[in-house]
Structures are given as C-alpha cells and as structure tokens.
Amino acid sequence: MSVKKGDVVRVVREKLENSLEAAASDTRFPSYIFETKGEVLDARGDYLLVQFGHVPTPNMWLRADQLEKFE
Template identity: 65%
Template sequence: MADKLKKGSLVRAARENLENSVEATASDTRFPPYIFESKGEIVDLNDEYALVKFYVPTPNIWLRLDQLEGVD
C-alpha cells in the first residue's frame, strides 16, 4: 500500500506498525487516538516518510510510509 500513497492521499496510522516501531521506543508510546481513528492528509513526502495533516488542532506529524494505511 505504501507505494500507492502520494500527496493528497487520505490516511490513518496503522497501529500494529507504529506501536512496534523504532520511533515508538524512542518517544512516548501513548499515541493520541485521533491518528488511528480519524483521516489525515499527506501534505509532503520524502523517500520513506510522509508529513500528515490531521483535521484536529495539532501540528502535522512525520510518519514512515509503512506506518500508514489509506482510507476512503
């Protein structure tokens, strides 16, 4: 799925990939529920990360492409 993600794609975090990641062990593992339950939009991409804007009053977040799943 990660190869199909592009700017403007609607996504949410994939819980199983994010909770067991290196990033999770390097920071607070209490992820806010909105990243798993609501839609976010990819606003920028680089080689393996996407900048995701969630429609809640919080800053955008960089997540690895394999930590995201597309939503309709």
C-alpha cells in the same frame, strides 16, 4: 498500494506501536491519529508529513509503511 502526497490516510496502530520510532519516544500516541482521516502534505524519502482532522493538532512525520489509505 502506495501512499502519496494528497492521499487521505490513517495510521496502522500495530505498525506504529512496534516501530523503532515508538521505542525511541513517548508511546502514548493520541487516539485521533488512529481514528480520524489524515491528509498527506509532503513526502521526503520513506517519510510522509500528515495533517489530521480539522482541529488544531500538530502535523506528524510518519513512515509510509505505517500508513494506509483511508477507505
């Protein structure tokens, strides 16, 4: 099941925390990316731009394999 533009998703903690991106940056990820729904706004290659919640939080580019559809 692939994730595409318009899908509602959440971040898979294990896949993000053990990624190359996590090793190259601050690993204190905000809890809302794991707990709230995010909407895929754009896609470029293997990366998807995700907007989380209805509060003013920054959109994030994440690899498609680090996301799963929110059920």
